[in-house]
Amino acid sequence: MSERMRPPSLWRPPELSRAWWPVFLRNLLVWRKLAIPSLVGNIAEPLMWLVAFGYGMGALVGHIAVDGTPVPYILFLASGSICMSAMNAASFEALYSAFSRMHVQKTWEGIMNTPVGLDSVLLAELLWAGFKALFTVTAILLVMLALGISHAPKLLVAWPVLLCVGVMFSAIALIFNALAKGYDFFTYYFTLVLTPQMFLSGVFFPREQLPPLVHALSDWLPLTNAVELVRPLFMDRWPEHALRHGLVLVATTTVAFWVALALTRRRFKA
Amino acid sequence: MSDISTSTPLLRVDGLCKSYGSTRVVDGVSFAIAPGECLGVIGPNGAGKTTTIRMCLGLTVPDAGSIDYRMPGAGGPLSMPRDALAIKRHLGVVSQFDTLDPDFNCAENLRVYGRYFGIARAVLDQRIPQLLEFSALGHKAGAKPAELSGGMKRRLSLARALVNAPSLLLLDEPTTGLDPQARHLMWERLQRLVQGGTSILLTTHFMDEAERLCARLIVLDHGRKIAEGAPRALIAEHLEREVVEVYGAGAQALQHDARLARLAERVEVSGETVFFYTRDAHPLLDALLERPDLRTLHRPANLEDLFLKLTGRQIREDA
Numbered sequence: 407m408s409e410r411m412r413p414p415s416l417w418r419p420p421e422l423s424r425a426w427w428p429v430f431l432r433n434l435l436v437w438r439k440l441a442i443p444s445l446v447g448n449i450a451e452p453l454m455w456l457v458a459f460g461y462g463m464g465a466l467v468g469h470i471a472v473d474g475t476p477v478p479y480i481l482f483l484a485s486g487s488i489c490m491s492a493m494n495a496a497s498f499e500a501l502y503s504a505f506s507r508m509h510v511q512k513t514w515e516g517i518m519n520t521p522v523g524l525d526s527v528l529l530a531e532l533l534w535a536g537f538k539a540l541f542t543v544t545a546i547l548l549v550m551l552a553l554g555i556s557h558a559p560k561l562l563v564a565w566p567v568l569l570c571v572g573v574m575f576s577a578i579a580l581i582f583n584a585l586a587k588g589y590d591f592f593t594y595y596f597t598l599v600l601t602p603q604m605f606l607s608g609v610f611f612p613r614e615q616l617p618p619l620v621h622a623l624s625d626w627l628p629l630t631n632a633v634e635l636v637r638p639l640f641m642d643r644w645p646e647h648a649l650r651h652g653l654v655l656v657a658t659t660t661v662a663f664w665v666a667l668a669l670t671r672r673r674f675k676a
Numbered sequence: 677m678s679d680i681s682t683s684t685p686l687l688r689v690d691g692l693c694k695s696y697g698s699t700r701v702v703d704g705v706s707f708a709i710a711p712g713e714c715l716g717v718i719g720p721n722g723a724g725k726t727t728t729i730r731m732c733l734g735l736t737v738p739d740a741g742s743i744d745y746r747m748p749g750a751g752g753p754l755s756m757p758r759d760a761l762a763i764k765r766h767l768g769v770v771s772q773f774d775t776l777d778p779d780f781n782c783a784e785n786l787r788v789y790g791r792y793f794g795i796a797r798a799v800l801d802q803r804i805p806q807l808l809e810f811s812a813l814g815h816k817a818g819a820k821p822a823e824l825s826g827g828m829k830r831r832l833s834l835a836r837a838l839v840n841a842p843s844l845l846l847l848d849e850p851t852t853g854l855d856p857q858a859r860h861l862m863w864e865r866l867q868r869l870v871q872g873g874t875s876i877l878l879t880t881h882f883m884d885e886a887e888r889l890c891a892r893l894i895v896l897d898h899g900r901k902i903a904e905g906a907p908r909a910l911i912a913e914h915l916e917r918e919v920v921e922v923y924g925a926g927a928q929a930l931q932h933d934a935r936l937a938r939l940a941e942r943v944e945v946s947g948e949t950v951f952f953y954t955r956d957a958h959p960l961l962d963a964l965l966e967r968p969d970l971r972t973l974h975r976p977a978n979l980e981d982l983f984l985k986l987t988g989r990q991i992r993e994d995a
Contacts, residue, residue: 413737425761428791435788436779516775519733520792520840521761675736 416668422529425522429530430537433507437538448542452491453549459483459610460555470612477641484555485640486609488546488564489571489632495542496572497600499535500579501592507531508583518674528670532576532663539572540565558642567639571632574655577662578628584669603629608637628658684746686711686844686875687732692741694727694899701727702738703899709844711748714866714876716890718883718979720987724899725879726772729848732877733769734760747843765793768842770833772849776821782808782832783817786839793840803839810868811835812861827858834865845869847878851885863888883979893979897987907979914985915977916941916953920960923949924970936963946984953977 437444460480469476507513514527547565550556582595606620607613607629613621624630631651638645645651685708694702702724709715717725730736732743734757743756747766754763777785783804790800808814811831813824821829830850837845850866851859859882866889870876880886886893887907895903895910903910920940922930930936930950931943939960940952952960957974964972 425792428788428794431791432777432788435784436777439779511778512773512775513777515771516777516789516836517792518735519764519767519769519771519837520789521764521794522792523761 416671417664420529420664420667421523421525423526425526426530426533429517429522429527430534432513433530433534434537445541445545448495448538449491449545449549452487452494452542452546456480456484456487456546456550472612472637472641473646475641480555481640482612482637483610484550485637486607486633488543488550488568489607489629489636490604490609491546492539492543492568492571492632493575493600493603493629496535496539496575497579497596499538500531500576501583501586501595502589504531504535504580504583505586505589505592509586514674524671524674525667528580528663528667532573532580532666535576535579536569536573539576540569543568543572556640556642558640560639560642560644564636564639567632567635570655570659571636574628574632574659574662577659577666580666581662581669584666584673603627606630608633626654628654631655631658685709686713686746687877688742688744688746689728689732690742690744692728692731692743693739694724694731694736695739700899702731704741705894705896705899705901706741707894707901707904709875709877711843712870712873712875713892714870714878714890716886716893717877717879717896718881718886718893718983719896720881723896723987725896726848728896729846729877729879732756732846733767734763745844749843765840766843768837768840768845770830770837770845770847770850772852774821774829774833776829776832776836778821781818781820782813782824782835785821785832786836789836790839795840800839803841807835807838810838811865825858827854827861830854830858830862831865834862838869843875845874845876847876849880850878851880851882859885883983887979895983895986902986903982911977911979911982914982916955917977918954918957919975919977919981920952920954920957920964921949921973921975922952922964922967922970923973927970930967930970936960939963944984951981953981 460483464479464483467479470479470482472482514524517527518524544565547561579595582592586592606616606624607627609629613624613630616624631654635645635648635651635655688708690706692702692705693700705724705728707715717728719725727736731738737757745754745756745763745766747754747763750762750766756763777788780788786804786807787800790803805814808817811834813828813831813835816824816828821832824832834850851862854862863885866876870889876889878889890907892906893904893910894901903914905913927948927950928945931945936952937943940954942953944951944953954960961972961974964970
C-alpha cells in the first residue's frame with residue numbers, strides 16, 4: 407500500500423489537452439473589458455517610433471539596400487519594428503500580466519483546484535500572450551496599410567509568422583516569469599535581454615553595420631530570425647532562408663516552453 | 677467509526693508522509709471519510725493540516741502513503757496524485773485565501789470557474805442563480821469581489837467550489853478572519869450542505885466550529901494523528917466533565933493550595949488563569965466562596981480544553 411513515492415520529473419513531457427481553452431477564454435473575457443484603452447497603449451508607442459523615425463530619419467537616410475534591392479527607410483523600419491512590437495507585446499503579457507495572475511491574484515491556484523492542470527494553464531498563457539501580440543501587430547499592420555507603407559500581398563503570410571514570433575517571445579518570457587520573485591525582476595529582462603535585441607537584430611539599421619563578431623552572434627538572436635523572415639514579405643518577396651529562420655523560431659519556442667514548464671512546475675512543486 | 681468500516685469510504689488516506697528537508701511535516705497520517713460525513717482536522721499551526729489537504733488535492737506529492745477516492749459517478753477507484761484531474765472533477769475546494777477573479781462580478785466568477793470543469797452553458801445558466809441564492813449573494817450577482825465584505829467573499833468562494841456539484845468539499849480554514857455574524861451564516865450554509873448529503877473535509881483551529889460542524893475529528897500535532905473520534909466522545913474520553921476557571925490578582929497562587937487541588941482531578945495554569953478540571957465542581961465552588969476577590973467561571977469541558985490538553989499550551993509560531 408504505502409510504497410515509496412518519487413516526485414515525477416520536472417522535465418517530463420507536457421501533459422496537454424483541450425483544458426487550456428477555458429483559461430485562454432478567461433483571459434480574453436477580462437481583456438475584452440479593457441480592450442479599447444489597451445489598444446491605444448499597445449499601438450500608440452510603436453506608431454510614434456515608426457512615424458518619427460521613419461519619416462524623420464527616412465528623409466535623411468533615403469533608401470537602404472536589402473539583399474541588393476534599395477527600399478525606402480520607412481519600409482525597412484516598418485518591417486523590423488513590427489517584429490519588435492510583437493516581441494514587446496508578448497513579453498509584457500507573459501511577464502507582468504501572467505505574474506499578476508500567477509502570484510498576486512493567485513488565479514492559477516484557483517484554476518488548479520479544477521480538472522485543469524498546471525501544464526494546461528501555462529499553455530494557455532503561452533497562447534494568450536501570442537494572441538495579444540497578434541492583436542497589437544494587426545492594429546499596426548492596418549495603420550501601415552492606411553499609410554501606404556506597404557501593400558504587398560505577402561503581408562498575409564507575414565501575419566501568421568508574426569503570431570509565431572509572439573508565441574516564441576512569450577515562451578522565453580515565461581521562463582523569467584517562473585523565476586520571478588517580484589515585478590522588479592522584469593526590468594532586468596527588458597533592459598538586458600530585449601533592448602540589446604532591439605539594436606542588434608536589424609530593426610533600425612542593417613546588421614551589416616555591426617562589427618563582424620557581433621554580426622555573427624546576432625545571427626542567433628530570436629528577433630533577428632523574426633526580422634529576416636518578415637522583412638522580405640513586406641517587400642513582397644519570399645525570405646531567402648525561410649526554412650532555417652523558421653526552424654530557429656520553432657526550436658526556440660519548443661525549448662523555451664519546455665524550460666518554462668519545468669521551472670514553473672518547480673515553483674508550484676507539482 | 678463503525679459506519680466507516682461497513683460502507684465504502686469516499687476518501688481513504690493511509691500512512692501519509694511528507695518531509696521538507698529534514699523536517700517531517702506529515703508523519704504516517706491515516707483517516708477516512710464516509711459518504712455524507714463531515715470530518716474535521718484540527719491542530720495547532722504547523723501541525724501538518726494544510727500539507728495534508730494539499731496532498732489530498734494532488735498539489736503536493738507525498739513521500740509515502742496512499743490517497744484513494746471512490747466517488748459516485750467516477751466509475752471505479754481513483755488514486756492521488758495519479759488520477760488528479762479525474763478526481764478534481766468531483767471535488768470542491770475552498771482554500772485558506774480567496775482566489776476569486778477580481779475582474780469578474782459574482783455571476784461571472786461562477787461561470788468562468790464552471791467552464792474549467794467543462795460544464796455546459798445551459799447547466800450553468802440554471803445553476804448560477806441557485807448558487808448565488810444559496811450563498812446569500814442573490815442581490816450581489818453584478819458586484820465585483822472588491823465590493824464584497826469578507827464574509828461575502830468567503831461565501832462566493834464556497835459557491836464557486838459548489839459549481840461542479842462536488843461529492844466532497846475540502847475547506848481549509850473557511851471562517852478565519854470573519855466576524856461572528858458572517859461565521860454563523862457560513863456554518864449554517866455548511867450544515868445545510870451536510871444535511872443534503874455532501875461530504876466535507878474541514879481544517880480549522882476554531883474549536884466551536886469543529887464541534888458544531890463535524891461528526892468526527894482527527895487531531896494532528898507535529899505531523900502525527902494524536903486523537904480521533906466524535907467531539908463529545910473525545911471530550912468524555914480525555915477530560916473531566918467540568919471546568920472551573922479562576923482569575924484575578926492572586927489567582928495564580930491557588931495552584932499551590934493543597935485543599936483546592938484535592939477537589940480537582942487536574943490543575944493547569946495559563947497566564948493569569950488557573951483551570952481546575954473536575955468531575956464535580958460544587959465542593960470546589962463552595963471552597964472558592966471564601967475568595968470573593970477572585971472571579972470564577974464554571975462551565976462544562978469543551979473541545980478547546982481537549983485541544984489544549986493534547987497539544988499543550990505553548991504558543992506555536994513556527995508555521
